[in-house]
Amino acid sequence: MALEERDFPGVAFQLLVPAGAVNDPEGLEGASTLLEGWLWKGAGELDARGLAQALDALGVRRSSGAGLEYTAFAASFLPEVLEEVFRLYALLLTRPRLPEEGFEAVRSVALQSLLSQEDQPARKLFSELRRRVFLSPHGRDPLGREEDLKRATPKALREDFGRRYTPRGAVLAVAGGVSWERLLGALEPLALWEGEEVLYPPPLLASPERFALRRPTAQVQIGLVYPDVGPEDPGFYAARLALEVLSGGMSSRLFTEVREKRGLVYAVSAFPAGVKGQGLLMAYAGTTRDRAKETLAVMLQEMERLAEGVTEEELARAKVGLRTALVMGDESIRTRASSMARDLYMLGRVRPLAEIEARVEGTTLAEVNAFLRAHPYRDPWVGLLGEVEDV
């Protein structure tokens, strides 16, 4: 748990519960998604409608959803309702109704959500890429599988709830206008929450491969995945700065080479997408069929060229870019609560903003280039989706 107190007339929290696709029960992929939906069907004295009305009456802006590694509950509200908000979330976690009669609507919504992915080509491609990148369950899609969603029973999910909705391994991050003392008081109803530790499988990579998914789409989607270092690695900040050189602004290499010079695409980007214990770098572009080959070639080349190093000028731009992003991102307590929670999950501690800034600032050109020589971005998983024959 962590709090960052601020002089601000609002509070935001992010709660991570250790129930994600990676530890969904075998044969029940999507269980975390079903559970998260079912949870809102009532808790304690409140039915679904009562619960929704109670939170809306407090003005709580909230979102929640099951992801790959955990289920995240985010909420923001005015400080005066802090105690009542945590009382309701404690009810949700310790006394959910999980009522039989609400279950089919939850299953139906989950199936709709899975189906809607078929109409989102880029999302579909990266879901398929992940399946091929990991031998471990880290390749799963949090939306689950149709057959598993259809197979799920209220009984199996209630057992699963008891096993995975547990404070051991849960993470809570709070930012905004509230003191430690008051926060601790507000969290008292959560003292009733109990459970055992949940096991997480270790991530395990498959061998790189190339594949094409034929679909009748207008554009061809291109996705690349490279192994990378995570925030626990000494090379993390070097990698982060290299990524900024690659894809951080309009003068970044990918934007310049793929879009500006050649007009090959409307959108091209690279972004970190790792899991705990296994960093990953992904890259994306969408283009026309007749430009797909050239686009892919330029992307692969720019990734590989990183091993030759970046220039002093590029590094300076990357540093100022990251510093500005830190200052700007920092102003939102919601953003901050979210990255604090991610830090707690990944590293077991929150990195203060001053630490991140100092590490970015302190990383030298020699360090970045030594890192890039030692960790070349080569031999990725390559996926194409669209009217394509082969890779």
Place this chain on the structure above:
Amino acid sequence: MALEERDFPGVAFQLLVPAGAVNDPEGLEGASTLLEGWLWKGAGELDARGLAQALDALGVRRSSGAGLEYTAFAASFLPEVLEEVFRLYALLLTRPRLPEEGFEAVRSVALQSLLSQEDQPARKLFSELRRRVFLSPHGRDPLGREEDLKRATPKALREDFGRRYTPRGAVLAVAGGVSWERLLGALEPLALWEGEEVLYPPPLLASPERFALRRPTAQVQIGLVYPDVGPEDPGFYAARLALEVLSGGMSSRLFTEVREKRGLVYAVSAFPAGVKGQGLLMAYAGTTRDRAKETLAVMLQEMERLAEGVTEEELARAKVGLRTALVMGDESIRTRASSMARDLYMLGRVRPLAEIEARVEGTTLAEVNAFLRAHPYRDPWVGLLGEVEDV
């Protein structure tokens, strides 16, 4: 122009230039989009690369794009680079190179962007809906039309630039850690910017109709459009509160009736989408083919039921919801600069947050219900996209 000074180590601005799809030249739809892209190909002493590098070296986080009513340039950065940032944007506006050799790449990117819409069913549906809602050019898509993008010449666009990239009708909103005095100094290079007033056509609605676009998508997309009041209307806050009752939280009517009770969809929402001089309310849902009919029926019914009024309890929840959203949205200087600019464009003045809060708070149940009786949400434009026969 407007400034909201804040004690914050960052500055954000939003600049609106009066070049949007509504005043794209006849036969040249997409001209604003082409111009915005072409603009970044160099200005004054800087070529495309030099310009991108100069802004990235200052750590400017920026985005820009042509929309329906104007082209928006947004930027955020640290206060110490304020003068240099405005010097570069002034260069862009007063001395763009618009170089022949960069033009084909710009056209290519615009065509890619238009093509990518074909793979986004919901976006495609609303683009088609807009075309049918308006008799005036407000039905255009800012991405333009393929034939027009292909027809555009550097000469025609340079003329268009001279006509529409003008300070008359442009809007600048700034928020963050900078004083009026300093801002005025930084804006001096913009004194060179000149031009005539740009004409905007008045919005003109067509008659409501229903249509279906057959596409081989997994889901059926449903879109509704209703005429509504804009921010200049005395009924605006009543309408805004009614929208919150309809679609503002988990206890909102649409979410409860369409998703929670019936599990018909994963996503359902209603949102304002008007233009200057003509408010619009739009509603969206995506569902399976066999549930499309029921989903549409429930949506139409909930919209029509608003005429019967909302309850005291619903209104109270709507007010606290909007108030919390105001506090939370307000924290970001980028969000604030953007809504200040929109206010300047729509109303000719910025509504202080305190005014919005007071108007929300002061709107009574009687006022909301009188508004809803007088402005029933009936007879919408209805569009479906997917494997459907008819509406």
